Amino acid sequence: MDETHLIEAARDASSRAYAPYSNFRVGAALLTANGEIHVGCNVENASYGLSMCAERAAVFAMSANATDEDDRKVLLVAVVSPDAAPCLPCGACRQVLREFGCEEVVVEESSGIRRYPFGELLPHAFGPEAL
Numbered sequence: 001m002d003e004t005h006l007i008e009a010a011r012d013a014s015s016r017a018y019a020p021y022s023n024f025r026v027g028a029a030l031l032t033a034n035g036e037i038h039v040g041c042n043v044e045n046a047s048y049g050l051s052m053c054a055e056r057a058a059v060f061a062m063s064a065n066a067t068d069e070d071d072r073k074v075l076l077v078a079v080v081s082p083d084a085a086p087c088l089p090c091g092a093c094r095q096v097l098r099e100f101g102c103e104e105v106v107v108e109e110s111s112g113i114r115r116y117p118f119g120e121l122l123p124h125a126f127g128p129e130a131l
């Protein structure tokens with residue numbers, strides 16, 4: 001999979017962010033082991049704590065469309081914000097991505113596209129295998 005394609009899908013999703021309170025738009029696009037791409041954007045709420053991040057929205061879209069294990073296995077997730085570079089996933093999103101075996105995260109940095117091994121972003125993680 002061409003990572004630039006995933007970055008472009010995340011950028012496109014960020015254009016649909018609903019972020020009237022923070023004015024911080026985020027888009028995420030994830031690639032599953034079955035080759036599907038699912039996207040999400042942040043969706044805020046007047047009751048601020050109910051807002052949802054782009055990455056988790058993408059994971060939930062993936063899960064809602066999954067019929068087998070590979071449909072829920074995340075190989076790579078791209079995160080893009082037109083309001084910050086790089087835009088790395090927050091801690092809550094890292095934990096949710098961890099649940100589905102996310103292997104890598106790709107973001108845009110001032111020097112270009114950078115891929116992070118997931119273990120660098122959430123080392124020594126708690127996951128489903130612990131239960």
Ligand code: THU
Nearest residue numbers: 022024026042053054088089090
């Ligand atoms: N946000 C995301 O969508 N993903 C992240 O990983 C970081 C933060 C959103 C949440 C909120 O709508 C806005 O960015 C500012 O925090």
